[in-house]
Amino acid sequence: MVNAKGSLINKALYIIILAVLALFVSPWLSTASAAAGSSSPRVILNGRQLYFEVPPIIQDSRTLVPLRGVFEAMGANVDWNAASRVVTASKGAITVILPVDSSTALVNGNPCILDVPPRIVNGRTLAPLRFVGEAFGGRVTWDGKTKTVYINNTSVDKPDAVKVNVNRINLRNGPSTLAAVIGYAESGEIFEVLEEQDGWFQIRRGDKTAWLAGWLVVAVSPDGTPEPEPEPQHPERIVVLDAGHGGFDPGASGRILKEKDINLKITQGVGRLLEQNDITVVYTRNDDRYVGLEERSNMANQLNASIFVSIHNNASNLPSVSGTETYFYAPASEPELFAQRDARARLAKAIQTELVSMLSRNDRGVKEANLSVLRNTKMPSALVEVAFLSNPTDEALLQNNDFVNRAALAIANGIMAFMNDYYR
Numbered sequence: 001m002v003n004a005k006g007s008l009i010n011k012a013l014y015i016i017i018l019a020v021l022a023l024f025v026s027p028w029l030s031t032a033s034a035a036a037g038s039s040s041p042r043v044i045l046n047g048r049q050l051y052f053e054v055p056p057i058i059q060d061s062r063t064l065v066p067l068r069g070v071f072e073a074m075g076a077n078v079d080w081n082a083a084s085r086v087v088t089a090s091k092g093a094i095t096v097i098l099p100v101d102s103s104t105a106l107v108n109g110n111p112c113i114l115d116v117p118p119r120i121v122n123g124r125t126l127a128p129l130r131f132v133g134e135a136f137g138g139r140v141t142w143d144g145k146t147k148t149v150y151i152n153n154t155s156v157d158k159p160d161a162v163k164v165n166v167n168r169i170n171l172r173n174g175p176s177t178l179a180a181v182i183g184y185a186e187s188g189e190i191f192e193v194l195e196e197q198d199g200w201f202q203i204r205r206g207d208k209t210a211w212l213a214g215w216l217v218v219a220v221s222p223d224g225t226p227e228p229e230p231e232p233q234h235p236e237r238i239v240v241l242d243a244g245h246g247g248f249d250p251g252a253s254g255r256i257l258k259e260k261d262i263n264l265k266i267t268q269g270v271g272r273l274l275e276q277n278d279i280t281v282v283y284t285r286n287d288d289r290y291v292g293l294e295e296r297s298n299m300a301n302q303l304n305a306s307i308f309v310s311i312h313n314n315a316s317n318l319p320s321v322s323g324t325e326t327y328f329y330a331p332a333s334e335p336e337l338f339a340q341r342d343a344r345a346r347l348a349k350a351i352q353t354e355l356v357s358m359l360s361r362n363d364r365g366v367k368e369a370n371l372s373v374l375r376n377t378k379m380p381s382a383l384v385e386v387a388f389l390s391n392p393t394d395e396a397l398l399q400n401n402d403f404v405n406r407a408a409l410a411i412a413n414g415i416m417a418f419m420n421d422y423y424r
């Protein structure tokens with residue numbers, strides 16, 4: 001009896017100890033395996049692989065790369081102030097100030113928020129890869145399949161003058177998408193080029209100088225006549241954003257919200273975020289008006305847009321149904337669409353993944369459906385259903401500005417992740 005009882009207690013103790021151990025050990029195990037050497041990401045700068053004494057690591061699903069190694073390879077001078085624990089790096093017209101363990105860095109005085117603060121590992125400063133890659137004007141792309149980071153910041157020949165050939169572009173206080181926006185230039189404006197740095201051009205307007213992205217302009221002679229130019233290195237990227245419904249067509253209705261209104265609000269948020277990243281945005285509607293379905297896809301086709309994204313919210317007869325889903329369409333019976341099947345599915349997946357991770361609503365997945373705007377667009381296209389107006393929780397969230405902003409950020413991030421990958 002005693003023995004039997006004793007062994008029971010032992011068994012119970014053993015299980016408790018195991019459970020406690022598992023609690024402590026499993027998070028440690030997953031962190032350790034994420035940082036293991038074999039899965040350490042590769043960094044390719046302008047086509048050449050960089051090698052580091054301390055390898056890049058993945059932390060909180062962000063890649064951290066050795067700051068000095070990448071900055072110096074990009075041609076920057078790097079200083080470390082041990083007393084203040086601040087890294088200062090400069091190259092040409094750009095100065096970057098980066099305090100360790102702080103999530104704010106300065107690029108030419110412009111505060112930039114980092115996903116993860118820079119930290120010191122084995123005596124080296126590691127910082128988030130996108131920031132490190134973009135700080136000195138680089139274009140960063142990430143191939144998740146091969147765990148490879150591509151950074152490109154190659155120089156181009158300095159033209160005498162350039163002409164803006166997209167709707168509106170940012171003028172910045174340095175040659176980097178992280179430098180502050182100090183103005184805008186409109187389509188057709190012509191500028192004399194003062195300097196070139198890593199594919200960016202310094203121009204003068206009035207008594208001020210500013211920098212613009214070299215891939216958003218074309219070279220012209222100073223009097224404005226086009227110079228015979230080879231095909232542009234970076235074709236213009238136009239994203240057409242389509243706020244579903246509008247005007248006399250309200251779409252779905254919740255108890256308070258109309259779908260057409262919330263669609264427009266999210267769509268305009270996505271547009272602002274893309275424009276901040278120097279992507280040209282065209283809206284099929286930018287106010288409460290009716291636009292026919294074929295008119296929407298025609299607009300994108302005529303502009304030869306890179307991507308079309310239609311933004312909707314859902315409804316069901318069952319109030320309990322909630323969550324996020326994203327559609328694409330590329331059946332084998334439509335050869336032109338089928339040729340883009342991989343791209344279309346990836347665009348939908350990229351947006352759906354970001355939305356689910358940022359909104360934490362029910363993941364209803366990526367689906368395929370024959371919807372007019374998906375069938376009639378010639379470029380990769382997707383249609384998002386952010387949440388259900390017929391579900392009380394979803395509708396309450398859609399009335400919250402923070403939720404709407406996060407939805408917009410998620411869709412913009414999905415679009416940019418896809419573009420970085422696909423239109424390299």
Ligand SMILES: [Zn+2]
Pocket residue numbers: 244245251252259312313
């Ligand atoms: Zn709709």
